[in-house]
Amino acid sequence: MDLFPMTATKIESRRRGQQLVGPIDLTLGGQGITVVIGPNGAGKTTLLQLLHGTARLSSGKIEWACSTEEARHHQAFVFQRPVMLRRTVLENLIYPLRLRGVTKPNAEERAREWAGRVGLTPMLARTATVLSGGEQQKLALVRALICEPKLLFLDEPCAALDGRAIREIEEILQRARASGTRMLLSTHDLGQARRLADDVLFLLGGRVHEAAPANVFFHGPETAQARAFLRGDIVE
C-alpha cells in the first residue's frame, strides 16, 4: 500500500475572489522530510491543508499512487496550536487507534509504549488540557504517529514552544524519519529548517518560488527572493 508518488497538478485555492494558493505543480516522493518555508501569508498552511484534504481545491487535482480515500487513511496532521481532547493523556493517545477498531487493551498498551519513548509516562493519568504547551504538542505529535501514518503533515509545530520543547519534538521527528515516515513540515524557524530538511519548498505569494534539495537550497539558492529570505530580509 503505497501512497507515493503524489502528484499535484495546477492546484489552486481561491476564497472570495482572492487567490490564496496556486497554481502549483508538485510531486512528492516517499522519503524524508520536506520543509515548507516562506514569509507570513505565503500560503504554507493552506498548501498543507490542500494536500491533506481538509481544505477544498478550487481547481486542479491531486493524485496518489492509490485512491484518495486510501491515502487519507494513512495520513495525520499536527496543528500549530495542539487540539487536546478533554480527556486524559492516555485516552487522547488511544483515540485514533480506537477509531480504527483497535481493542482497548491493545490500544492502551501501544499508547503506553509510545508515551514511554517520549517521556510522557508520568502524565498518562492527567487531563490533557492541564499540560504545558510543549507537553501538549508532544502529545499531539505522538497521537499523530501512533497510527503509523505514511505521511505526516506538521504546520509550524514549534511556533509557540521553548527551546527544550523544540529539541524534544525534533528528536521525535528525527526518529520518525529514520523509521520511514514521510513528513511535510512548515516552519518559520530557519534554524529548524536547516536541521530537519531533506528538501525545501520556498513559497512566495501562494506559489512555489523555488524547490530544491536542502544542501543545494541552503548553500546557494537560485532566486533573489530566496537569498533575501535566508539573509533575514523582509520578502514580499
Place this chain on the structure above:
Amino acid sequence: MKRLIAGVIAAMAINGSAQAADVMRMAVTTSFNNSGLADVLLPEIAKDLDLEVQLLVVGTGQAIKLGQAGDVDAILVHSLKAEEAFVEGGYGTHRTEVMYNDFVFIGPQDDPARISDADAATSALAAIAEAKASFVSRGDDSGTHKKELSLWQGAGLNPAEFGDWYNAVGAGMGAALNTASGMPAYIMSDRASWLNFGNKGDLALLYAGDPVLFNQYAYLPVNPEMHGHVKNDLALKLEGWLTSDRAKALINDYKINGETLFVFNANDKE
C-alpha cells in the same frame, strides 16, 4: 453505599399496583370531593364490590365533557339541565338521583350586606348587589356556578352588568373559597365543602335553609353504545350499590362536627 442509594431510588420508582380486581373511572365534582364523603364511600365500595373506583375530581362542565368523550365510565354531578341534555344526547344511558345537600351563603363575619336577616336566597343576593359588597363566583360553568346564576336571575339581576365587586374566578370550590377568604368576600358554597374547608379566616356561614338552595346529585353511567370500551357492567354494579341501603346508611351517617351533610334520596321517586 452508592449501590444502596441507587437501589432505594429504584425501589421507590416501582409503583404499587391496584389491590382490587376491577377498576373503573368516575368523574365527580369538586364539591362532592371536598365534602370528604368520597373518602368514606370508596373503601367500602372496594370492600363490598371488590371494585376500585378512580375518581377524577373536576368541575361539572369538564365532568360532562369527560363523559361525552368516553374517558370515564360514569359521572356524578349536580346540574339537572346538563344531566338531561347528557342523556338526551345519547351520552348517558339514564339518570339516577342519589342524594342531595344544600348550598349556603358564606361571607365576612361583620356581614356588611346584612344577608343573615334575609327571608329568601334571592333577597340575600339582592342585598349583596345593592350594597355592592365583594362577591366571589365560581365562574367555571360548574353545577354550583349554574345554580348561582339561576338565583341571580330569580332576583331579577344580570351578573353581566355587575361592577368590580363581582369576581368570577373560574376555579373549583376550594380555590374560590380561598379567594373569598383572602378578600374577604361573600360566596355561595355547598355546605359540605364549607365545613371541610381549612382556611376559613374571617368568613362565617350567614344564610341557609331556603329550599331553592337544595342541590341534587345524580349518577349517570356513560352509554356503552356510544363508547364500546366503557365498563358499563361495573358502572351498573356501582349504581346498584349507591342506591342500596348500605349506601343510605353511610351517607346519612356522614357528619362533620356533628352536622349531617348529605341526605340520601335514591328510590324516592319510584
Place this chain on the structure above:
Amino acid sequence: MVDIWSGITQAFWLVLSLDFELVEIAGRSLYVTLTALVIACLIALPLAALVAVKRFRARRAVIAVMNALMGLPPVVVGLIVYVVLSRSGPLGVFGLLFTPAAMIVAQVIIIVPLIASIAHQSIRDLWQEYHDLLISMNVTQTQKVKTLLWDSRRALLTAALAGFGRGIGEVGAIMIVGGNIDHATRVLTTAIALETGKGEFALALALGFILIGLAVAVNLAIHWLGQTEREGRW
C-alpha cells in the same frame, strides 16, 4: 408565617414517620419524572449533537424553534396531549389518559426542548474546538457524535438536571392528563395543588418542602454517583 413554621414541622414528622401516602406520592413523582428524564435524554442529546455538527439548510430555523419551545407553557402541552390521548382522540385506543404513562408523555414533550437547547450550545462550542482535529482524523458522523457527547458530559449532565428540575416541579400538564387520581396518578405537585385548594396550607407547604428536599437529594445523588468535583476524573 404560622403556616410556614407548621409546614416545616409537619414535613419533618411526615418524613420521619415514613407516612405511607407520602411515600406513595413521592415515589410516583420520582417515577414519572425520572422516566420522563431518561426518555427525554435519549431523544434530546443525539438530536442536539446532530444539529450541532450536521450542516443542512433549515438548521438555523430548527435551532430557533428548539430554543423557542423551551418557553412552551406546560398547561398547553397538557391540553394537547389530553385531546390526543382522549378516547375520542386519535390515540384514544391505547387508553393512556389518566395513567402515569400519559404524565410521562407530557413531561417528555416539555423537557426535551430544554435539554436539547442547553446540550446543543455546549456541543456546538466543543465542536468548534475539536473541528480541525476530528476532520483531519476522518471520523464518521457516528464517531463524531459519540466523541462530542462523551466529552461534553459535564454540560450534558447539567442539561439533564435542568430537565429534571422542570419536570419534578411541573403541575399544569400532569394535572390535566393525569387527573390527580388518588392512589393512581397523584404526585407531590398535584397533591400540593389539591391541599391548597382545600385550604390546608400547612400540609401543602409541608409537601412543598418535601418536594424541594427530594429534588436536592436527587441532584446530590446524581453528582455523587457520577463523581463530579473529583479532581482529574470529570
